[in-house]
Amino acid sequence: MTQYLLSVHSVDGQAGEPMTGEQMRQSYQQVMALQAEMKSAGAWVFGGRLHEPGTATVVRMSGGEMLTTDGPFAESREHLGGFYIVAAEDLDAALGWASKTSAIIGAPIEVRPFQDEPGA
């Protein structure tokens, strides 16, 4: 099994119409159902939604000193909105989970393999 990062990239200003309460409830239920499906298929490793990039902090070592900066690593209109990590037999299986997720959240998903196999 290989682990894949399924990441959702949001673009500022492309959020579209805000969802109604009912739409949010429906979307939440669909996401929960998909996560349950991932778990029962043994594909689920981890996943979650992130707060907006303004809540990020970057730390870096500089001249032996730890520097902390407020805000995301890269100032950009595109940022990571959330992700899943799934374990899958091959790329086709990972793409299958990605298309299900994309269909629910209505956003493109990048699928990228992790280097190490679990336990290797």
Add this chain to the structure above:
Amino acid sequence: MGGTGAAPRPGEAEVGRIFREESGRSVAALIRVFGDIDVAEDAVQEAFAIAASKWPGDGLPPNPGGWITTTARNRAIDRLRRESRGRELLSEVAVLSPGTSDPRIPEEAGPVEDDRLRLIFTCCHPALSTDAQVALTLRLLGGLSTGEVARSFLVTEQTMAVRLVRAKRKIKAARIPYRVPGDHELPGRLRPVLAVVYLIYTAGLASPAEPGLCPEAIRLARILAALMPDEPEVAGLLALLLLTESRRASRTRPDGSLVLLAEQDRRRWDRALIEEGQAIVRRCLHRNQPGAYQIQAAINAVHADAATAAQTDWPQIAALYDQLLTVAPTPVVALNRAIAIGEVQGPAAALTLADELDLDNYHLFHATRADLLHRLGRHSEATAAYQRAAGMAPTPAERDFLRLGGRASR
């Protein structure tokens, strides 16, 4: 030519021919056994190097392809045993090929009928770019060298080497599967496979300097048709390529300039290819599951039926373009339909249809308009359209043809 031994002694050209024919099969079989493209490629190269030095003296083995696959398998195992990473890979092989008696040694390395089919679906996986799909297919299934693949697509050998390495790395890292897709995913997965084979053929047509690409595409289409006899579009693609190929020799003059279909010497068309292509088209019609390749093949079959350009059954071709436009509603198809309708109803009707199309960046759009305007006697507009077309033509032969107002010098 030694005539005394029982086995024929092949020359260099013959070994080269066998390499072209057999290397794809051997590479595919070894990828299945070792689960690693580089290991398979290197081992098959090595086996052919041995063959090139052995066969001219010893004669051909009874089954050259089987000999290559077995020799390559043994070489790969020897090499992998010497390397620690290789030993890991060999133990993984046990997982990949269950059913071998000694898990460390993959015994069964003979080709399985659909190994090459698995490989072409891997090479043409939709997660790879079209450029990468074409390059991998020519390299792994066609046995072309990196340099040959590079020359076919007018890029430097280094660019092509980087493209191939990157694509193979992605296959391995992302675990692009090595298998024939199941029925439910087959239509979507077959599309890029057929597109790649078609692209290889048209690249051969566009670059007379690499004439090997056209027969290579036909060879690939034949393999696909033999391995997927129930897929009508696979048959359609093969028929389309055979019928196009039947005219290849007559579509250019010795100086490389193009000859219009209507002006080609039809006695030079290859009758054997036409008959084979038309027989496939008839089977497709009988099966009645039309698709874009089958309809294009049928259009070519109608052209092939006409002993002279004037005898062409244009109403039939126009009807086929109507059908093609419903399955492949693209502006280029609409343009070709307009041309066919023009042959039935006259250039004014065709020009009206063409002018509705958004194809301003397509050289053949301007070339078509130029021809129609010329036939309508609107000569200055025709000249301007020819100039625009020539400025956009992708190959020198097409550019020269259009500069001359679509009438090459004879």
